[in-house]
Amino acid sequence: MTSSSARPGPGDGRAARWAGQRERRRREFVDAALRAIAEHGPDVSTERIADAAGVARPQLYKHFDDATDLRRAIADRATGLITTALLPVWEPQGSALQMITVAVDAHTGWLATNGNLYRYLTRHAQIGGRDAISDVKTVIARQLTQVFEFYLTAFKLDARIAEVISFGVVGLVDSCTAQWIESPRGVTRTQLTELLTRWIWGMIDDSLRAGGIELDPHLPLPPPPRPPEIRR
Known part of the structure; x- marks a missing residue:
């Protein structure tokens, strides 16, 4: 005993x-x-x-504990890897076009390099009550919202649209790249990045012009304040 x-x-x-x-x-x-x-x-x-x-x-x-616990651990690691890869989203610099290009290139680059991991997360979307892909997209969109709020406020425009634009941009990049991974149809990743950059700038430019602002996309912009931490 x-x-x-x-x-x-x-x-x-x-x-x-x-x-x-x-x-x-x-x-x-x-x-x-x-x-x-x-x-x-x-x-x-x-x-x-x-x-x-x-x-x-x-x-x-x-x-x-079980297979779900293992999948959750894999999803948590993937979230961390994506967050690290998307540093240009957290710390944008340069002109509007440079910010968009670098961020889109980082996003498409990670998905292209980690296609099987992305598919794994998609196949096991609901992991222990969480949707890993939605979690990642939400993290990115929330950070973009802060960036858009900063610039919209600086231009004295309605910052309430920042969240809508952010989730629209993230959804566009994610859905287009996910489809491209499965069926590139001869489109290179460089071409995909260029297309997405142009479309995103079109969305932002339209929103600015609606408020009477014409912004040169090549004009350097002051960087937004760096957030103390990435909100999840």
């Missing part, structure tokens, strides 16, 4: 060390899952993920 003195107390470091080891192993398994998804596609099996991690399938579930 185990005595009470042998049980881990509040100051015992064993529980903390186990928690840290478990989190490290979870990260390693998610890394393996990303490799397996990239190699085998969005319908990758748990067995393939276990193979990539170099363990037997049951070993995975010593660190994840």
Whole structure:
């Protein structure tokens, strides 16, 4: 029979060390899952993920509650990767056209490079009550809303339309790029970026002109204040 003195107390470091080891192993398994998804596609099996991690399938579930927990961890990692890749959205610089081009190029570039991961997130859209793709798009749109609010206010225009424009822009880029990944039909990514940039500028230019503002898209603009953190 185990005595009470042998049980881990509040100051015992064993529980903390186990928690840290478990989190490290979870990260390693998610890394393996990303490799397996990239190699085998969005319908990758748990067995393939276990193979990539170099363990037997049951070993995975010593660190994840179930398949949903694993998918949620993959979705969380993907969200972080996209957020990092889209730095130009969080910190826009230059002219209006430069800001749009760089942001669109970053978005299309990430999706083109990580097509299987994007398909995986789409196939498993509802993960533990969350929609991973919608979460990512919402993060981007919220940040764009802050950027548009800054410039609309600077031009003394109605900033209430900022959110509508932002979600429209994100939806346009995401849906067009997702379709392009599946069926490029000879359109290069550079051409796709150029098309999307032109269309987005058209939306913004129309909104500005409706308020009596004619903006040279090549004119450098003051950068908006950097947000203290990315709101999710």
